[in-house]
Amino acid sequence: MPTISKSNISYDKRDLTDKTLLRLYYNMLRPRLIEEKMLILLRQGKISKWFSGIGQEAIAVGVTMALKPSEYILPMHRNLGVFTTRQIPLHRLFCQWQGKASGFTKGRDRSFHFGSQDYNIVGMISHLGPQLGVADGIALSNLLNKNGQVTAVFTGEGGTSEGDFHEALNVASVWQLPVIFCIENNGYGLSTPTNEQYRCKHLADRGKGYGIESFILDGNNIIETYTKVKKLSESIRKRPRPILIEFKTFRRRGHEEASGTKYVPKELMEEWEAKDPIENFRSYLFSKKILTQEIDEKYNQEIKADIDSSLESAFAEEPIIPNESEELGDVFKNFDYQDYKHGNKTKELRLVDAISESLKQSMEKHKNLVIMGQDIAEYGGVFKITEGFVDQFGKERVRNTPICESAIVEAGMGLSIAGMKAIVEMQFSDFVTSGFNPIVNYLAKSHYRWQQHADVVVRMPCGAGVGAGPFHSQTNEAWFTKTPGLKVVYPAFPYDAKGLLATAINDPNPVLFFEHKALYRSIRQEVPTDYYTLPFGQASRLSEGDTVSIITYGAGVHWALELMDKHKDVSIDLLDLRTLNPLDKEAIIASVKRTGKVLLLQEDSSFGGICSDISAMIMEECFEFLDAPVKRVMSLDTPIPFASQLEDQYLAKSKLENALIELANY
Numbered sequence: 001m002p003t004i005s006k007s008n009i010s011y012d013k014r015d016l017t018d019k020t021l022l023r024l025y026y027n028m029l030r031p032r033l034i035e036e037k038m039l040i041l042l043r044q045g046k047i048s049k050w051f052s053g054i055g056q057e058a059i060a061v062g063v064t065m066a067l068k069p070s071e072y073i074l075p076m077h078r079n080l081g082v083f084t085t086r087q088i089p090l091h092r093l094f095c096q097w098q099g100k101a102s103g104f105t106k107g108r109d110r111s112f113h114f115g116s117q118d119y120n121i122v123g124m125i126s127h128l129g130p131q132l133g134v135a136d137g138i139a140l141s142n143l144l145n146k147n148g149q150v151t152a153v154f155t156g157e158g159g160t161s162e163g164d165f166h167e168a169l170n171v172a173s174v175w176q177l178p179v180i181f182c183i184e185n186n187g188y189g190l191s192t193p194t195n196e197q198y199r200c201k202h203l204a205d206r207g208k209g210y211g212i213e214s215f216i217l218d219g220n221n222i223i224e225t226y227t228k229v230k231k232l233s234e235s236i237r238k239r240p241r242p243i244l245i246e247f248k249t250f251r252r253r254g255h256e257e258a259s260g261t262k263y264v265p266k267e268l269m270e271e272w273e274a275k276d277p278i279e280n281f282r283s284y285l286f287s288k289k290i291l292t293q294e295i296d297e298k299y300n301q302e303i304k305a306d307i308d309s310s311l312e313s314a315f316a317e318e319p320i321i322p323n324e325s326e327e328l329g330d331v332f333k334n335f336d337y338q339d340y341k342h343g344n345k346t347k348e349l350r351l352v353d354a355i356s357e358s359l360k361q362s363m364e365k366h367k368n369l370v371i372m373g374q375d376i377a378e379y380g381g382v383f384k385i386t387e388g389f390v391d392q393f394g395k396e397r398v399r400n401t402p403i404c405e406s407a408i409v410e411a412g413m414g415l416s417i418a419g420m421k422a423i424v425e426m427q428f429s430d431f432v433t434s435g436f437n438p439i440v441n442y443l444a445k446s447h448y449r450w451q452q453h454a455d456v457v458v459r460m461p462c463g464a465g466v467g468a469g470p471f472h473s474q475t476n477e478a479w480f481t482k483t484p485g486l487k488v489v490y491p492a493f494p495y496d497a498k499g500l501l502a503t504a505i506n507d508p509n510p511v512l513f514f515e516h517k518a519l520y521r522s523i524r525q526e527v528p529t530d531y532y533t534l535p536f537g538q539a540s541r542l543s544e545g546d547t548v549s550i551i552t553y554g555a556g557v558h559w560a561l562e563l564m565d566k567h568k569d570v571s572i573d574l575l576d577l578r579t580l581n582p583l584d585k586e587a588i589i590a591s592v593k594r595t596g597k598v599l600l601l602q603e604d605s606s607f608g609g610i611c612s613d614i615s616a617m618i619m620e621e622c623f624e625f626l627d628a629p630v631k632r633v634m635s636l637d638t639p640i641p642f643a644s645q646l647e648d649q650y651l652a653k654s655k656l657e658n659a660l661i662e663l664a665n666y
Contacts, residue, residue, distance in 0.1 A: 053078030062225030090310035129164025137414015158189025167407035219247030342528035354494035373425030405435030444485030465518035499534030537582035596627035
């Protein structure tokens with residue numbers, strides 16, 4: 001047992017009971033003893049990596065104890081105390097770190113890259129920033145449901161440089177969300193000291209710029225952390241609003257153990273070692289005769305026994321046996337498609353009207369559905385798709401957003417975690433680049449990693465033909481068909497758009513829903529007035545033929561139809577894919593077998609487009625049925641130009657007729 005010296009931290013017991021003080025101490029001691037054991041196992045090669053939080057236990061424990069168990073916490077990789085204070089069984093934690101099946105990610109991710117709905121914890125991803133916006137979404141759900149709950153989210157001082165931090169704070173401020181942003185300012189981002197990361201004296205000062213209350217706390221003082229966060233949480237529950245807290249602390253070990261700490265001045269390390277939160281609190285408790293040697297020894301023995309027995313059971317668990325079908329099956333949450341039939345009553349709708357009607361009927365059906373996007377409320381969106389929605393559904397569910405695509409996609413994820421549904425409208429699909437990271441790394445991977453679905457639809461007004469130039473004309477579906485975990489839908493007709501959008505909203509998985517701007521007001525069709533759904537993964541065969549198969553989607557469908565009117569002498573089997581993931585592989589193969597000649601048409605530029613993958617699949621599975629090489633017709637490998645004559649040259653449509661004639665005559 002270490003020698004008990006005078007505390008270097010000033011504590012104010014206030015009205016805390018001895019029982020609470022001992023619980024604070026026990027909850028800090030537990031992660032410290034686990035970490036000490038993990039460092040031994042790391043040296044022995046029994047775990048692969050470790051991010052140490054030694055010296056920072058007071059923050060994780062104090063914040064967690066200040067919140068209710070039902071309130072969500074979004075921790076980082078140095079917040080072991082969050083997980084242990086929420087009483088996650090050590091056996092499961094140890095299995096997680098060893099890549100065993102009883103961990104939280106089935107061996108698919110490591111360390112603290114997981115969450116658990118059972119414990120209301122949402123783990124980080126390596127990109128750090130996105131969890132801040134996710135916390136906004138969870139807090140928005142609390143606000144909408146008026147449940148009086150608080151959400152706490154952690155980041156480090158290095159993470160405050162990411163755009164996600166600024167976007168999340170701005171959204172939380174504008175919407176007055178009940179969320180506590182916790183910055184653990186521990187001196188270094190890997191090896192980069194704080195004076196090379198930001199210029200402001202205190203990170204808490206940034207709260208002023210967003211109109212957010214902010215506080216600076218001694219992150220090594222467990223009593224100050226616990227009592228202040230508890231008081232603030234109680235206040236936020238009564239008057240929802242965001243709060244920023246900067247916890248001053250220090251990282252006494254490497255960013256991860258392999259990094260070491262040679263870059264840290266010796267005197268600085270010694271200064272913070274003297275401020276150890278556990279040793280100082282132990283000294284204080286002994287001085288007040290609250291903690292005794294007997295109690296301390298009991299705590300140590302109890303925790304170490306739990307560690308040893310949990311490690312033994314974790315080591316005894318057999319290594320994971322790879323199962324390909326299980327791996328593929330966990331990419332998406334299971335969706336039991338429900339086929340809603342429509343009646344005979346129809347009306348003529350443009351594509352834009354069909355999408356609007358589908359959104360409105362889904363908002364009526366799903367009371368927990370929220371639409372978020374720029375200018376979508378009173379203005380009705382730049383394409384007027386949500387015009388009048390505020391009058392019917394209110395501004396709580398039809399939410400104008402600041403220009404911060406990343407935070408809004410993340411907020412959609414947070415709403416899903418909290419049991420709601422979200423639609424995020426990209427004003428133009430081109431702007432999705434500003435929200436790309438959370439889509440491809442958070443929404444797409446969460447269910448595969450820790451079985452948390454992302455009930456989010458991202459609407460994507462896309463496409464050329466309107467003279468809008470390089471930043472408003474892209475059809476960028478290939479960015480997402482490449483990413484496992486995302487569904488991609490691309491209708492060409494009002495009837496399909498209405499039914500497929502309803503299905504996308506019902507589906508608990510993330511869906512990228514592409515809407516071609518040039519088709520919005522140019523394509524009309526009789527559409528059922530009822531609410532109805534259409535299944536994903538079923539292509540539409542628009543014409544039957546035996547000479548050439550044209551397989552396409554979006555605007556390409558209408559280009560093909562125009563061409564068929566001009567070349568009635570060519571028997572064309574026309575397939576509209578409608579959804580790109582899932583892809584109707586069976587329909588494609590059947591069409592190839594019928595004609596023996598295939599023309600694949602896409603509006604997207606050529607290299608890396610989905611037609612390349614379809615072509616490869618046809619060559620692998622239908623080679624013996626082909627009477628000619630597969631022909632791909634795609635747009636130029638340039639950005640999309642503005643001038644109409646340049647745009648016409650760019651688009652695949654300009655090459656389509658010659659390609660068809662060449663293939664038919666092969």
